[in-house]
Amino acid sequence: MAQYTILTTPEQEEALAYSFGNSTVEEQTQEQFLQDKVNHTVFNPMIADQANAKSIALSASLLTIPPANEEKAKQEIAAVIVANGGTLIPAGPPPDPLRDTPNVSSVPVITQPPSGNN
Numbered sequence: 001m002a003q004y005t006i007l008t009t010p011e012q013e014e015a016l017a018y019s020f021g022n023s024t025v026e027e028q029t030q031e032q033f034l035q036d037k038v039n040h041t042v043f044n045p046m047i048a049d050q051a052n053a054k055s056i057a058l059s060a061s062l063l064t065i066p067p068a069n070e071e072k073a074k075q076e077i078a079a080v081i082v083a084n085g086g087t088l089i090p091a092g093p094p095p096d097p098l099r100d101t102p103n104v105s106s107v108p109v110i111t112q113p114p115s116g117n118n
Helices: 010-021 030-062 067-083
Strands: none
Touching (some): 010 030
């Protein structure tokens, strides 16, 4: 694991102290608080960008399989996914969160705006 040094301005130090002082996270040092913020706002987006780039590259590579070999390639790829602990997800549209979520009817729905200032 690498360790980096962050150089901050007095204004940034003041903002960090303010945010840490208003944090609801207990039993955390200011350094841990900053590390969590850096992970969430800096590293997590970079990790997502990298994962997206890998997915695009993999998808583009799969598109290069000649049509004559496509069915056999799909079977072999499926076997590799399962053999390595993955799950095969059926092709089709993504799930509709409103239609496919259980107990949606228990969510209150406002059909008319409130009337007047009571």
